Amino acid sequence: MPYIRNGDVSLALESRGNGATHLLFAHGWISSRRMWFDVASRLDPARFTLHLLDFRGAGLSDRPSGGHDLEGYASDLRAALVAIDAPLTLVAHSMGGKIAQYVALTPPANLTRLVLVAPGSARAMPLDERHRAIAERAFGSRERIARFQRGAMVRPIPEESFERIISDALVAQREAWFHWYDHGRTSDFADRLGEIALPTIVLGADKDPLVPPARLRRNVVDPIDGALAVMLRGVGHNIPVEAPDEVVQLIGRFCEG
Numbered sequence: 309m310p311y312i313r314n315g316d317v318s319l320a321l322e323s324r325g326n327g328a329t330h331l332l333f334a335h336g337w338i339s340s341r342r343m344w345f346d347v348a349s350r351l352d353p354a355r356f357t358l359h360l361l362d363f364r365g366a367g368l369s370d371r372p373s374g375g376h377d378l379e380g381y382a383s384d385l386r387a388a389l390v391a392i393d394a395p396l397t398l399v400a401h402s403m404g405g406k407i408a409q410y411v412a413l414t415p416p417a418n419l420t421r422l423v424l425v426a427p428g429s430a431r432a433m434p435l436d437e438r439h440r441a442i443a444e445r446a447f448g449s450r451e452r453i454a455r456f457q458r459g460a461m462v463r464p465i466p467e468e469s470f471e472r473i474i475s476d477a478l479v480a481q482r483e484a485w486f487h488w489y490d491h492g493r494t495s496d497f498a499d500r501l502g503e504i505a506l507p508t509i510v511l512g513a514d515k516d517p518l519v520p521p522a523r524l525r526r527n528v529v530d531p532i533d534g535a536l537a538v539m540l541r542g543v544g545h546n547i548p549v550e551a552p553d554e555v556v557q558l559i560g561r562f563c564e565g
Contacts, residue, residue: 309368314387317375320368321388322360325353329563330394332359334385336402336428338485340367340476343401346469346552351559359396361388363404365484367476376487378495381407389416397421397563401548402518403428403488409528410497412504422508423562425547425555426519429527432496440489446477447485453477462515462544469549501531508535509562511555513543 311318322341331351333344341360348358362369363384365376374380385407389396395418400408405427412422446452453474510532512524521539529537538558543551 312387312391314364314384317364317372317384318370319364319384319387320362321391322358324348324358324360325351325356327353327355327357329355330357330359330392330396331559331563332361332388332392332396332398334361334398334400334404334408335363335366336404336426337488338366338477338480339402339473340480342367342472342476343546343548344399345472346466347399347548347555347559350552350556357394359388359392361385363484365481367479371481371483373483376481376483377491378407378410381488381492382410385411386416389419392418394418395420397423397559399423399425399559400427401425402545403492405528406430406492409501409504409532410495412506412508413497413500415506420506421562422504422506423559424508424510424528426512426516426545427510427524427528428493428519429498429523430496430501430531431498431527433493435490435494440486443485443489447482448478450474450478457546460516460518460545461550462513462542463550465546465549473546473549498527498531501528502533504532507562508532509558510535510537511540511547511558512537513540513545513547513551515543516545518545 405424
């Protein structure tokens with residue numbers, strides 16, 4: 309597994325394929341680069357070079373006590389962008405989508421496009437005590453994490469894919485669970501979204517309980533000038549595992565434009 313450095317933090321950055329079109333994948337909360345495996349396995353390795361990042365506290369990356377907030381994760385993403393010596397499209401899910409929007413305010417020269425998949429909002433989300441209590445009880449419990457993840461999805465997924473997302477949540481650092489929940493979600497830069505000048509496509513789902521369509525359009529699509537919205541039917545929040553074929557088709561079309 310290749311690793312890159314972000315200061316004192318070692319970050320896993322897996323690469324696949326050798327195509328001319330480079331894609332960097334950023335995962336969501338209590339997840340890892342493995343959330344993207346069903347998408348990555350369907351992309352043509354002769355056309356695409358894929359880079360799959362584990363943020364700090366996730367997957368195979370280091371587990372420092374600090375930096376589990378918007379600035380810390382944004383610095384991880386910038387380190388990955390610097391490490392990739394090619395123009396690229398950033399594909400980001402959920403929490404990763406919020407971080408991607410933040411980085412895109414002042415993008416590195418090689419960041420050319422954004423694909424935001426059920427992205428978190430740049431608007432601060434108020435602390436939901438009930439939801440946080442559910443997360444607190446789920447931490448470290450396979451059974452409760454499974455229930456937690458199933459509640460966010462609509463389509464059935466392969467057992468192998470479901471096992472990956474449960475395992476990733478089980479090994480995610482406690483600070484990754486709760487520091488982001490308490491500090492990252494409450495960060496607000498909504499008034500700056502108009503500064504994003506990159507071609508952007510936003511992929512949402514009509515049954516997403518965490519990022520409902522009306523909120524997605526209001527908080528992400530409309531504020532980003534020229535952003536295009538695609539809404540999937542009969543899909544929940546974990547689009548990369550629920551609808552990998554649709555994600556691959558969208559990436560393919562977007563990268564041709």
